[in-house]
Amino acid sequence: MPINYYIFLAVALFCIGVAGVLTRRNAIIIFMCVELMLNAVNLLLVAFSKMHHLALAKVDPNAGINGQIFVFFIMVVAAAEVSVGLAIIVMMYRNTHSIDVNFLNRLKH
Amino acid sequence: MSLVTGIVQLVTINIMSKLVYLVPLFPLIGFLINGLFRKSLSKSLTGIIGCGTILASFIVSLTIFSDTRKAGFDTVIVKLFDFINVDKLQIPFSFQVDQLSILFLLIITGVGFLIHLYSTSYMHDEENEHYARYFSYLNLFVFSMLILVLGANYVIMFIGWEGVGLCSYLLIGYWFKNTQYDDAAKKAFIMNRIGDLGFLIAVFWMINQFGSVNFAEVFAKAPGTSVGILTGITLLLFVGATGKSAQIPLYTWLPDAMAGPTPVSALIHAATMVTAGIYMIARSNVMYTLSPISQTVVAIIGLATAFFAATIALKQNDIKKVLAYSTVSQLGYMFLGLGVGAYTGAVFHVMTHAFFKALLFLGAGSVIHALHEQDIRKMGALKKFMPITHITFLLACLAIAGIPPFSGFFSKDEILAAAYARNPIYFVVGVITALMTAFYMFRLYATTFLGNFRGTREQEHHLHESPSAITIPLIILAILAVIAGFVGIPQVFAKDAHILHNFLSPIFEKSESLKQTPELSNSMELTLMAISVAVALIGTIYAWRKFSNNPELDEPQGLAKILSNKWYVDELYEAMILRPINAFGKFLNDVFEKSIVDGIVNGVGRTIQYGSRQLRLLQSGQVGGYVLMMVLGIVILFVIQIILKK
Numbered sequence: 043m044p045i046n047y048y049i050f051l052a053v054a055l056f057c058i059g060v061a062g063v064l065t066r067r068n069a070i071i072i073f074m075c076v077e078l079m080l081n082a083v084n085l086l087l088v089a090f091s092k093m094h095h096l097a098l099a100k101v102d103p104n105a106g107i108n109g110q111i112f113v114f115f116i117m118v119v120a121a122a123e124v125s126v127g128l129a130i131i132v133m134m135y136r137n138t139h140s141i142d143v144n145f146l147n148r149l150k151h
Numbered sequence: 152m153s154l155v156t157g158i159v160q161l162v163t164i165n166i167m168s169k170l171v172y173l174v175p176l177f178p179l180i181g182f183l184i185n186g187l188f189r190k191s192l193s194k195s196l197t198g199i200i201g202c203g204t205i206l207a208s209f210i211v212s213l214t215i216f217s218d219t220r221k222a223g224f225d226t227v228i229v230k231l232f233d234f235i236n237v238d239k240l241q242i243p244f245s246f247q248v249d250q251l252s253i254l255f256l257l258i259i260t261g262v263g264f265l266i267h268l269y270s271t272s273y274m275h276d277e278e279n280e281h282y283a284r285y286f287s288y289l290n291l292f293v294f295s296m297l298i299l300v301l302g303a304n305y306v307i308m309f310i311g312w313e314g315v316g317l318c319s320y321l322l323i324g325y326w327f328k329n330t331q332y333d334d335a336a337k338k339a340f341i342m343n344r345i346g347d348l349g350f351l352i353a354v355f356w357m358i359n360q361f362g363s364v365n366f367a368e369v370f371a372k373a374p375g376t377s378v379g380i381l382t383g384i385t386l387l388l389f390v391g392a393t394g395k396s397a398q399i400p401l402y403t404w405l406p407d408a409m410a411g412p413t414p415v416s417a418l419i420h421a422a423t424m425v426t427a428g429i430y431m432i433a434r435s436n437v438m439y440t441l442s443p444i445s446q447t448v449v450a451i452i453g454l455a456t457a458f459f460a461a462t463i464a465l466k467q468n469d470i471k472k473v474l475a476y477s478t479v480s481q482l483g484y485m486f487l488g489l490g491v492g493a494y495t496g497a498v499f500h501v502m503t504h505a506f507f508k509a510l511l512f513l514g515a516g517s518v519i520h521a522l523h524e525q526d527i528r529k530m531g532a533l534k535k536f537m538p539i540t541h542i543t544f545l546l547a548c549l550a551i552a553g554i555p556p557f558s559g560f561f562s563k564d565e566i567l568a569a570a571y572a573r574n575p576i577y578f579v580v581g582v583i584t585a586l587m588t589a590f591y592m593f594r595l596y597a598t599t600f601l602g603n604f605r606g607t608r609e610q611e612h613h614l615h616e617s618p619s620a621i622t623i624p625l626i627i628l629a630i631l632a633v634i635a636g637f638v639g640i641p642q643v644f645a646k647d648a649h650i651l652h653n654f655l656s657p658i659f660e661k662s663e664s665l666k667q668t669p670e671l672s673n674s675m676e677l678t679l680m681a682i683s684v685a686v687a688l689i690g691t692i693y694a695w696r697k698f699s700n701n702p703e704l705d706e707p708q709g710l711a712k713i714l715s716n717k718w719y720v721d722e723l724y725e726a727m728i729l730r731p732i733n734a735f736g737k738f739l740n741d742v743f744e745k746s747i748v749d750g751i752v753n754g755v756g757r758t759i760q761y762g763s764r765q766l767r768l769l770q771s772g773q774v775g776g777y778v779l780m781m782v783l784g785i786v787i788l789f790v791i792q793i794i795l796k797k
Contacts, residue, residue: 060782063778064778064779143774
């Protein structure tokens with residue numbers, strides 16, 4: 043399939059993720075949107091990796107392997123980030139009984 | 152042996168001329184010492200420094216003068232340093248020693264020294280600090296005047312020109328606690344400055360036209376330049392001269408300048424500063440001879456000023472004001488002389504005028520010092536109380552009236568003869584003015600020194616002759632006023648006896664070769680002389696007899712009132728010039744300054760305050776807002792990238 047389709051899809055997913063982060067009030071939903079953004083990036087990386095492989099397969103059979111390896115790194119980071127983030131949310135809920143980000147506007151003070 | 156002396160003479164012929172920079176250097180040092188240490192110097196030390204420097208300058212000037220008298224003397228230019236040294240324009244700070252500048256040097260330092268000596272006694276009542284301030288200003292003035300006459304180009308002359316204007320301001324406003332005197336000082340300086348604008352524009356034009364302002368180069372290139380350009384330049388220079396030398400229309404500062412101490416009036420406003428304009432035109436004689444229109448303008452304005460000021464002097468009652476208007480009138484004569492091509496005559500009159508006018512002012516100062524009074528209606532019969540002052544004053548009056556064999560006769564007559572040769576009307580008006588001169592001077596003399604004493608008993612009790620520091624300069628100046636005429640004996644009396652003419656001929660010979668002044672026959676000249684002498688005698692005797700026993704004490708009526716109020720010229724200037732300018736200034740202040748300029752400046756401040764208030768709102772503390780801004784920033788960066796790539 044032409045690479046454009048994958049790019050459009052990834053960009054669409056990324057934008058949806060950004061919109062979600064900016065708009066939603068629930069902290070967990072925001073996390074889900076962050077995951078969405080990360081996954082969009084993963085998709086993009088895999089798509090480009092395949093593109094490179096198809097283009098350079100005759101010269102170098104391992105072309106385009108970097109993209110796929112990097113996806114694993116991103117997944118690891120995402121997992122670590124989620125665990126830390128959920129821990130913070132649990133602590134916040136214990137203190138304020140709310141996970142509404144508009145309410146948790148403490149940076150101003 | 153004669154060969155050796157010849158060589159020695161040749162080597163040393165210009166040694167003293169090379170040291171000409173000493174002449175202005177001494178007064179400069181005097182200015183600095185008296186000025187900087189004024190709080191700690193005693194009066195006698197101040198006087199010694201102040202007078203000693205001028206005396207030293209005079210002695211050096213005398214030795215330079217003896218240099219110029221030697222055969223084969225040619226103009227010496229002593230360059231001190233490069234003042235302005237741009238690609239095509241060279242203006243060195245150099246002094247020019249030639250016959251004209253040495254003559255003025257002698258007058259300035261000689262008369263200046265006598266006036267400094269006089270001041271040590273006249274200003275004795277001042278406190279030490281102010282006494283020293285006076286002498287420092289006076290020395291600074293002499294320094295500036297020397298720079299003016301010694302300069303080898305118009306820019307150095309202009310430096311001195313401005314300097315004397317400044318010192319005039321400082322000295323007129325010497326008793327600065329009196330606001331009227333301050334106003335007089337400001338008036339003098341501002342009117343000078345108006346003239347200086349003309350001078351400056353002329354200098355710029357010269358740079359544009361000739362590429363140089365050095366006298367030698369300008370005068371060499373002048374004959375090849377178009378008459379229109381030369382006329383423009385010379386007229387602008389003359390505007391500067393009208394300001395400095397108090398001619399119409401920029402003369403009204405001089406009578407008001409009498410607010411300063413009398414020795415200041417004698418030095419600055421009689422003998423030296425006001426003659427700067429005449430020096431400048433005499434120096435530029437080549438350019439003026441080549442522009443007949445300018446010469447006519449100079450002559451007519453000079454004549455008009457002479458006549459006009461004489462009419463005002465007829466009805467003044469302050470002893471110094473009479474002398475002030477007399478100065479304006481005599482300066483008019485000098486400009487008339489320059490305008491008809493009698494350059495030597497004009498410079499001759501500068502010299503004789505310096506002697507008798509300074510003498511008149513110093514004599515008036517002596518009277519003022521004794522009586523503490525300046526109104527001649529309250530004086531009288533001073534002849535028996537102040538004999539030396541009386542005799543010297545009388546001699547000066549005889550000189551200024553133009554009665555032979557005193558000096559004024561020779562110089563004034565030379566100018567009048569040349570005026571007749573150019574146009575008989577000049578002569579007629581000049582003679583009428585001479586009549587008025589004799590009349591008002593002897594009115595002044597008779598009212599002050601003859602008749603009965605009209606002052607208070609107190610004054611009469613304390614009346615006595617002034618001390619020797621005052622009377623000795625009076626005597627010396629009187630001797631000069633009597634004999635100085637004999638350096639300029641005209642052709643009719645003795646062939647080739649005009650020493651001054653022969654002395655100054657190198658300066659004026661180029662002018663004379665370019666345009667021959669019309670010659671008068673001997674009989675004609677004698678007739679003219681007889682007419683002017685007769686007129687002077689008539690004026691003198693009439694005034695003497697009229698005023699010795701009934702002084703003019705009543706309030707003036709009709710024409711006399713107009714004359715007494717100086718033809719209301721000051722009021723005219725006030726209405727025509729001062730009021731509109733003040734109104735314009737007020738308008739600019741109220742409307743332009745307050746609303747527009749302040750508005751812009753304050754507006755900038757207010758805008759920044761508003762902007763910062765709005766920007767502050769960005770820091771809301773809400774994370775959501777910050778994330779939004781991040782996203783927006785990235786989007787903008789992408790857009791810019793895309794646009795740039797295209």
